Amino acid sequence: DCPSLTLIPVIDSTNQYMLDRIGQLPKGAVCVAEYQQAGRGRRGRQWLSPFGSNLYLSMYWRLDAGVAAAMGLSLVVGLAVAKTLQKLGAAEIKVKWPNDLYFQDKKLAGILVEMSGKAGDAAHLVIGMGLNLTMANTDTDTVGQPWSNLAEACEPMPDRNQLAAAIIDGVTETLRRYEEVGMAGFVDEWDQYDNFLGRPVKLLIGDKVVRGIARGINAQGALMLDTEQGKIPYLGGEISLRKD
Ligand code: ATP
Ligand code: BTN
Numbered sequence: 001d002c003p004s005l006t007l008i009p010v011i012d013s014t015n016q017y018m019l020d021r022i023g024q025l026p027k028g029a030v031c032v033a034e035y036q037q038a039g040r041g042r043r044g045r046q047w048l049s050p051f052g053s054n055l056y057l058s059m060y061w062r063l064d065a066g067v068a069a070a071m072g073l074s075l076v077v078g079l080a081v082a083k084t085l086q087k088l089g090a091a092e093i094k095v096k097w098p099n100d101l102y103f104q105d106k107k108l109a110g111i112l113v114e115m116s117g118k119a120g121d122a123a124h125l126v127i128g129m130g131l132n133l134t135m136a137n138t139d140t141d142t143v144g145q146p147w148s149n150l151a152e153a154c155e156p157m158p159d160r161n162q163l164a165a166a167i168i169d170g171v172t173e174t175l176r177r178y179e180e181v182g183m184a185g186f187v188d189e190w191d192q193y194d195n196f197l198g199r200p201v202k203l204l205i206g207d208k209v210v211r212g213i214a215r216g217i218n219a220q221g222a223l224m225l226d227t228e229q230g231k232i233p234y235l236g237g238e239i240s241l242r243k244d
Helices: 014-019 067-086 158-180 183-193
Strands: 005-011 032-038 054-063 094-097 100-103 105-115 125-130 200-205 208-217 225-226 230-234 239-243
Touching: 005 014, 005 054, 014 032, 014 105, 014 125, 014 225, 032 208, 054 067, 067 094, 067 105, 067 125, 067 158, 067 183, 067 208, 094 183, 158 183, 183 208, 200 225, 208 230
Parallel strands: 005 032
Antiparallel strands: 032 054, 054 125, 094 100, 100 105, 105 125, 200 208, 200 239, 208 225, 225 230
């Protein structure tokens, strides 16, 4: 069996490491790396992972309720990380549906949930978190969008070990609560941290663009959008939310 905490200096992707070991991992097992050669985001996009200056962490989790319950996972994990950072002294950390953390309208962290497990069975999930701590010398063009790091949001910076431990604790506690109460138990909290609540946004759905005012999420974790056609819920992985 794999240990519950694995520390690796250089790896392709902590998510891949955990996916390769599903079945041997205790629930809540964590892998942390210093550098990822092939850090990834959603839909095969790259996650920049320079050495030593950020946090790259993946956790294994099993949901007995199956894959349908996994839909809201990136939302509640994002909330858990935002709350943890705030507890450690960071200012105004926000969440962006469905899988990002923002500071001052810039991307601070991303969450990537990957799974193996068929419908009906328990869902075996790897929850990856990439959090910029002191990343520097990376221009916006290389990242592809405005980005931030915790050093901008937090003075003094928390100790890196304590930060990792607090995130592991906070996420574990949130996942246990999610198993009990489901997404509905997090809707109000989401509003408090939502970077786009009440703001004009556009959704990119394939080559379609939908515009409206963001109205938080519903009990299924769908993004609620006020459009010319009325209030519409959007759920699913192929949607990108942008400031309009
Ligand atoms: P969405 O999830 O809404 O589609 P997104 O453009 O942020 O939005 P993701 O797949 O979530 O897409 O994240 C990957 C993107 O994050 C990359 O394409 C890049 O723009 C950005 N990115 C990559 N590395 C970092 C990093 N270390 N810090 C901040 N942003 C990064
Ligand atoms: C996103 O914004 O699309 C999610 C980015 C997730 C990055 C983290 S870093 C640790 C884990 N390993 C990976 O390869 N990706 C996630």
